[in-house]
Amino acid sequence: MPAPALHREPIDKSLLAQLHQLLGDRLSTATAVCDHHGKDESYHAPHSPDAVAFAHSTEEVSAIVKLCSDHKTPVIAFGTGTSLEGQVAALAGGVCIDLSQMNQILRVNVEDLDAVVQAGVTRKQLNEYLRDTGLFFPIDPGADASLGGMAATRASGTNAVRYGTMRENVLALTVVLADGRVIRTARRARKSAAGYDLTRLFVGSEGTLGIITEVTVRLYGIPDAISAAVCDFPTIEDAVNSVILTIQNGVPVARIELLDAAQMAAINNYSKLNHKVAPTLFFEFHGSPAGVAEQAETVKAIASEHGGNEFRWATTSEERSKLWQARHDAYYAALAQRPGSKGWATDVCVPISRLAECISETKRDLASSPVPSALVGHVGDGNFHLVFMIDPQQPEEIAEAGRLNDRMVARALAMEGTSTGEHGVGYGKMDFLVSEHGEALSVMRSIKSALDPDNIMNPGKIVRM
Numbered sequence: 001m002p003a004p005a006l007h008r009e010p011i012d013k014s015l016l017a018q019l020h021q022l023l024g025d026r027l028s029t030a031t032a033v034c035d036h037h038g039k040d041e042s043y044h045a046p047h048s049p050d051a052v053a054f055a056h057s058t059e060e061v062s063a064i065v066k067l068c069s070d071h072k073t074p075v076i077a078f079g080t081g082t083s084l085e086g087q088v089a090a091l092a093g094g095v096c097i098d099l100s101q102m103n104q105i106l107r108v109n110v111e112d113l114d115a116v117v118q119a120g121v122t123r124k125q126l127n128e129y130l131r132d133t134g135l136f137f138p139i140d141p142g143a144d145a146s147l148g149g150m151a152a153t154r155a156s157g158t159n160a161v162r163y164g165t166m167r168e169n170v171l172a173l174t175v176v177l178a179d180g181r182v183i184r185t186a187r188r189a190r191k192s193a194a195g196y197d198l199t200r201l202f203v204g205s206e207g208t209l210g211i212i213t214e215v216t217v218r219l220y221g222i223p224d225a226i227s228a229a230v231c232d233f234p235t236i237e238d239a240v241n242s243v244i245l246t247i248q249n250g251v252p253v254a255r256i257e258l259l260d261a262a263q264m265a266a267i268n269n270y271s272k273l274n275h276k277v278a279p280t281l282f283f284e285f286h287g288s289p290a291g292v293a294e295q296a297e298t299v300k301a302i303a304s305e306h307g308g309n310e311f312r313w314a315t316t317s318e319e320r321s322k323l324w325q326a327r328h329d330a331y332y333a334a335l336a337q338r339p340g341s342k343g344w345a346t347d348v349c350v351p352i353s354r355l356a357e358c359i360s361e362t363k364r365d366l367a368s369s370p371v372p373s374a375l376v377g378h379v380g381d382g383n384f385h386l387v388f389m390i391d392p393q394q395p396e397e398i399a400e401a402g403r404l405n406d407r408m409v410a411r412a413l414a415m416e417g418t419s420t421g422e423h424g425v426g427y428g429k430m431d432f433l434v435s436e437h438g439e440a441l442s443v444m445r446s447i448k449s450a451l452d453p454d455n456i457m458n459p460g461k462i463v464r465m
Contacts, residue, residue: 003045003427004460006092011050015071019053019095022063026054026101037078037088037096041143041331043344043390043398044086044428049076049096056101058174058182058213065211066180068095072454075178077207079120079149082141084345085426087153087206091460097211099148105129106214113219114171114188119148119212126217135219138163141422142328148212153424154204158327161247161380162254162286163220165422170203174214178452188216201447206424207458209451223286227296228255228320229311231303236260236279236363236375238306240356243281243379245302247352251295255284256380257327260363263334263374270333271326276309281379282327283311284320327376334374334387341372341389344401348412349383349421358415359384362408371400383421410435425462433463 019027028034029051038048055061068075074094081088090096102118105126109115110133117126124144126137139150141157149155151173156165163169172186175198185198202209233239236258243256258281259267265277283299285292300311314323326333335343350358359375366373366386377384386408388401409419409432419425419432433441445463448455455465 003047003086003089003091004430004464006460008093011073011093011095012071015067015073016051018067019051019064022060022067023053026056028052028054034096037081037098038090040081040083040086040088041343041345042084042086042428043342043392044089044426047089047091049090050093052078052096052098054098054101058176061097061099061176061211061213062180062182064095064097065176065178068456069179069454072456074456074459075211076458077148077152077211079146079152080122080144082143082145083149083153083426084423085420085428087424087426087458087461089427091427094456099146099211099213102213108133108135108219109188110135112188113221114216115219116214116216117147118214119146121147123147123150130219134222136222137169137217138220139166139169142331147215147217151203151212151215152206154422156378156381156383156422158255158257158324158378160378160383160422161256162252167200167203169218170199170215171218172216173199173202173212175202175210175212177210178454178457204424206426206461208448208462209457211457225289225292226254226284226286226320227292228282228284228314228323229296230275230280230282230314230323231308231311232276232278232280233303233309234278234307237356237360238308239279239281240359240379242303242306242308244352244355245306246299247380249298249302251298252287253283253295253299253380254286255282256378257282258375258377258379258384259327259330260375262372263330263376266333266337266374267326267330270336271322271329273326275312281308282323284324330374330376331387335389337374338372338389340391342392344388344390344398344405345385345423346405346408347383347385347421347423348408348417348419349381350412350415350417352382354415354417355379355382355384358411358417361411362386365404365407369400369404371397371404373404378421381421382417427460430462430464
C-alpha cells in the first residue's frame with residue numbers, strides 16, 4: 001500500500017529554536033535519530049521526521065504540542081517502534097515525540113487491581129515491578145511494547161481470548177490534545193455512566209486525536225496453576241475446528257495459538273525445538289490446580305475428536321517460557337527461512353464460526369502463490385496473521401503479496417469480520433475502512449476534524465482528511 005501523498009513543508013527554524021530552549025539536548029535533528037523514528041517493524045517505506053523530542057512529562061508533551069500547533073507542524077508520537085502498519089511514519093515530516101523516557105510506574109493499587117503508568121512503561125517492565133505483589137498485566141502482543149503505544153493501537157495478543165484486549169483493560173488515560181490541552185478521560189472506577197466514553201475513543205486512535213501520556217490499566221491475580229501444551233493435527237481445518245468447539249463449550253482457556261506447518265518448521269529451526277512439522281495448537285490453561293486439570297482434560301477430548309495427537313506438556317515456568325518465546329519469535333523465525341527477506345505482516349479477524357472457512361480459503365490462495373508465507377493466529381478470538389517473506393528488490397513479489405492481502409481482507413469483510421484484529425490501520429490499511437465502515441467513516445472524519453482541525457496529529461493515518 002503506497003503512502004498517502006502529503007505535502008511536506010520544511011520545518012520552521014524558529015520552532016526548532018523554541019523546542020531547543022525547552023528541551024536542550026533532548027531535541028535531536030541528527031539524521032540517524034530521525035531515521036530510527038520514521039520506521040516501524042513493517043515492510044512500509046520509512047518516512048523520517050525533521051526532529052525528535054524526548055519528553056519527560058505530560059507537561060513537556062503539552063508544551064511541545066502547543067509550539068507545534070502554533071506553527072501548524074505535524075506531531076507523531078513514538079513508543080518502541082514495534083507497530084506493523086506504518087503508524088509512526090512521518091508522512092508530512094514534523095516533530096516526533098519520543099515517550100520512551102516517560103517510563104515511571106506512578107501507582108499500583110493492589111486492593112483495586114489497577115496501576116497508573118506513564119506511556120513509556122513497557123509491559124515487561126510493569127510485570128517485573130508487579131512480581132512480588134501477586135498481580136500481573138496480561139496483555140501480551142509479543143513485542144515488549146510500551147503501554148502508551150499498546151493503548152494507541154488497541155493491542156491484544158496471545159492472552160486476549162481470556163483477558164481481552166487493551167480496549168477492555170484500559171480504565172483511564174491522560175491525553176494531550178492537538179492544541180496542547182491536557183485531559184483525563186475517566187476516573188479509576190470500574191464502571192461509569194458519566195458522559196461520553198472518551199477512554200474508548202482514544203484507545204485505538206493511533207495518535208491521530210491526541211497523545212497518550214499516562215495509562216491506568218487493570219491488573220489480575222497470578223493464577224495458582226498454569227500449564228501449557230502443544231498438540232499437532234492432520235489438517236489445519238481439524239485444528240481450527242477444535243478451537244471453535246473449545247470456545248463454544250465455554251472452556252476458559254487462557255491462550256490458543258495456531259501455527260501452520262510452514263511456521264512450525266521455522267520455529268523449530270530458529271528456536272531449536274523438535275515439534276512435528278504439522279498444523280499445531282499451543283494451549284495455556286490458568287486457574288486452580290483442579291480447574292486447570294479439568295480444562296486440560298476437556299480440551300484433550302475435543303482435540304482427540306478432531307485427530308489431534310498426544311499433548312506435549314510444558315509445566316515448569318522455564319518450559320513454558322521457552323514455548324511462548326518461540327511463539328513470539330515466529331515473525332523473525334519466518335524471515336530466517338529466507339535470509340535477506342523483508343516481512344510483510346498482516347492480520348484479519350472474523351466471527352469464530354467462520355474461522356475455519358476463512359483460513360482454509362486463504363491457505364488455498366497461498367498454495368498457488370510463489371511468495372513464501374507462514375500463518376499464525378490468536379484463533380481463540382477469530383484472529384489470524386500472515387507474514388509474507390518478500391524480496392524487497394522484486395516488485396512482482398510486493399505486488400503478489402498485496403494481491404493476496406487484498407483477497408484475505410475482502411474475504412474477512414464478506415464474513416462480517418474486520419480488516420485488522422490487532423495490527424491497527426496506520427496508513428497500510430486505510431483504504432479497507434471504506435468497505436468496512438461505510439458512512440461511519442465520515443463520522444470518524446468529523447471527530448478528527450473537531451479535535452484536530454489543522455490535521456497536525458499523525459497526519460495521513462486511519463482517515464484521509
